[in-house]
Amino acid sequence: MAHDLANLLGDVGPIVFYLVVWGLVFAGTALFVGVFIPFITGDSLLFGAGILTGTHDDLSIWILAPGVGIAAVLGDQVGFWLGRRFGRPYLTKRNGRWVQGGIRRAERFYELFGWWSVVISRYIPWGRVFIPPIAGISGMKYWRFLTANIVGALSWGVLITVIGYFAAVNPAVRPIAYAVASVVIAISIVAGIRAWVLDRRTRRAVEADGEADAAVELDAKAATAES
Template sequence: MAHDLADFLGDVGPLVFYLAVWGLVFAGTALFVGVFIPFITGDSLLFGAGILTGTNPELSIWVLAIGVGVAAVLGDQVGFWLGRRLGRPYLTRRGGRWVQAGVKRAERFYELFGWWSVVISRYIPWGRVFIPPIAGISAMSYWRFLSANIVGALSWGVLITVIGYFAAVDPGVRPVAYIVAGVVILASLVAGIRAWVLDRRARRTLPE
């Protein structure tokens, strides 16, 4: 990913590079692109962009990271608005069986974690796409969603981008940066597994 981004930057320059990264982050949730290409709109993109910023003096990590955070917030807000405006049919029309399985999993995740599901889902590829419209469909209040969205989107967008930057610029910090990145990924896996376990337990308690 970092090599591809470097080639792209050499062709288009810093401004278009920023806009492309921000646009992919926004489209990942607002336009459902993250369902089909999660690695190009998620953690790998941010980490690679951070690494490239650390090796290119024309780029600013603060411009990149803050822009990523804003794009992530706006993308989730669009997903939330579409869910509230169009209702459950908006998700029903989204694709085949595997997409609908992801929708059902996200619905259960939202039921289990509520406000925290919006925060945690930012670190889970399928969650960051499905949770915002599900929160809108479930009539979560606008300000409640916005607060969770800001916490999740900014922590995810800024954190992973900055980790990639420090992995490139400081050899002494590089091992720590990779460890933190690993912890973030592991936390995403744990959150998904915990949701699956709680869902299985809840299903067992349902009457036959």
């Protein structure tokens, strides 16, 4: 990713470079691009852009990082309003078994964590795409969503970009930067696994309740037939 970004920078210059990075971050959630190419719109993009900024004097982390955070906030805002405007059919029409599976996981994740789901989802590839429209569909109050959106998107966008920057510019800080990046990635993985496990438990419980209800109904029908 860093190599590709370096080639891009050499071809287009700093201003277009900033715009491309910000545009990819925005499109990752606003246009559902992150569903299909999360590595181009997510953590690796930000980390690579941060590293590149640290190795090129014509780039500024003070421009790149805040812009990434703002692009992430705006992308989530679009997702939220699309969900509120078009409702559940907006997600239902998304084709693909994997996509629908991600939507179901995100719905369960939102039910479990509410406000925090919007914050945490920024660090989970499928979560950052699906949680904003689900929050809109679920009728989450806008100001609650906005505060969670700002906390999650700014912390994710600025943090990972700055970590990449320090990993490049300061050899003494580099091990710490990589350690922090590893922790962020680990948290993302753990949160995703936790949501998946809780979702499976819930589905099993629902299936068990359904089987129990079916058994009771059959017993009732058998008793009626005997009488």
